[in-house]
Amino acid sequence: MRESSVRPTSRRRFNAGSAATHAALSLGALVMVFPFLWQLLTAAKSLAETAKVPPTFLPDTWNWSSFEEVFTALPFRDMLFNSVLNTVGRTVGQLVFCSLAAYAFARMQFRGRNVLFALFLSVLMVPSSLLVLPQYDIIQRLGLLNSAPALFLPGMFSAFGTFMLRQFFLTLPKELEEAARIDGASSFRIFWSIMLPLVRPALAALAVITAMWSWNDLLWPLIVNTDPQKMPISAGLTSLEGQFETNYPVMMAGSLIASLPMLVVYVFLQRHFVQSVALSGSKS
């Protein structure tokens, strides 16, 4: 508590109430993080040790072979790659399609604007499971089953993304557009080089939240890509559960590796995650 001598107020802050708050919050945080710690500890145990009663907390001997075994038990590398394709495809698609439409809805005057916008927003209300049967049909007819586009095609179009970006475009000042228009810039040019850079924070927030949903999506990949070589990791790991029902070290190692990319993205882009969630919450 060296700081308290520098800043007299902080001594007052560190009272009993604050200590109790920290105790409660830390306990909660432990509950949130413990399963991942347990995952790591289990992954490092031998198969025999995971069946011990009572369970050991720390591994008797640290054994990292499960992390290699995952790559031979499944086409794990392909699955990770498919996840990357799925995530990049959906994210880029949403950024392009949603920002274009959002800009038009926010800044352009045209006939039927409100009706179209309401129609687009209605997509938000429809449960995704209601649509997967015909969506599957379309993908099949396009001959895209078990391909990367099958994973990301429907997910490239988002009502949520359009709505969120529109809210941002609405806040921009009108003068910028008018000045550019007098200079003879085309609508697309105004959009691309003037307005789009101004909503970069919203684009970043949409990108991280879309990336997360895409990486974690399960139902759709399970339906369209049934070939293990073409599955993303979210679906691929479930087949590990079927094959290795009791091999907990390998399952935990696989889970950890598969969760890692999003955790890294989260740690580095936390601000945008928080922003995207907070945005989705405040604009009701």
Next chain:
Amino acid sequence: MMSVFPSTAAAKAAGRGKRAAGAASDAPGPPKSRSQRAAYLFIAPLGIGFAAFYFWPLLQTFFYSFTEFGAFGGNTWVGTDNYVRVLKDVTVWQALGNTLIYCAIGLLALPLAIGIAALLNRRGLRGVALYRALYFIPFVTLPVAVGLVWNWLYNGDYGLINEVLEWIGADRRYWVSDPSTAVYAIGTVMVWSTTGYYLIIFMAGIKGIPQDYYEAAELDGAGPLRRFFTITLPLLSPTIFFASIICMINSLQTFDLIYIMMAEKNPAIGDTQSVVSLFYKWAFIENAQGAAAALAFLLMLIIAALTLVQFRLQKRWVHYA
């Protein structure tokens, strides 16, 4: 396929009409018709995607729900047979009951998140960003990974939860394969993994409450609990309303955790099946697409009805400042 957009010619005519009617502003720029066309071009890519993957499928599902799929392609019209089948099927009612249980349990994430958000709102508290980050991690994590580790923690023979329970003198159980506990075991994981998400929404909501309200209340001698109930909770009610709708809609569509945590041979599977997991089973395992489509429509009606009820009830408890 139906087109959502008026043709270009119609758009032009519309633009002209509007201009003739004197609706055009005196804003500088290209003729109205050209900027109108640009607007439609901006919307077209998303519109085509929506038409192909959302609007058209919606109509298709509606059509499917009145047909029976042939084994070798081709649907036959069966009228309302599928709806009758859905309403008569015991497993549907069971899945519906389970789904409502998930919804009820899932909503527990809200009071938890509000409580944590209120604690984090304590003035001068350190480490807020760290706590927020730690609480949010379960939400970011791959659902499969979440399901697998919780299955392992719940394991009846070697699971850590049983070990802890035994240590405090409680009975051990096969949490996920015991029909009387399985749905709660899965619901608990749901709450665990979504609390962080609502926490962020509520923290943003609390931030919007003017600090002077708290200061005034403090001067009047209101303690932390009193301030929470008379200031935070009422002023947060619009956010709570929004979050409860999102939470309800999401938990009515529970699928991932059930799919991951329940093996097909699990004795408790019927007691945990949600409407969406039953839909998946019918549509993609048992090839009963027509009935599955009817089931999906039933789910949509339930979601719409419950959302409507919430909107109706909001007048009673949501205060807009």
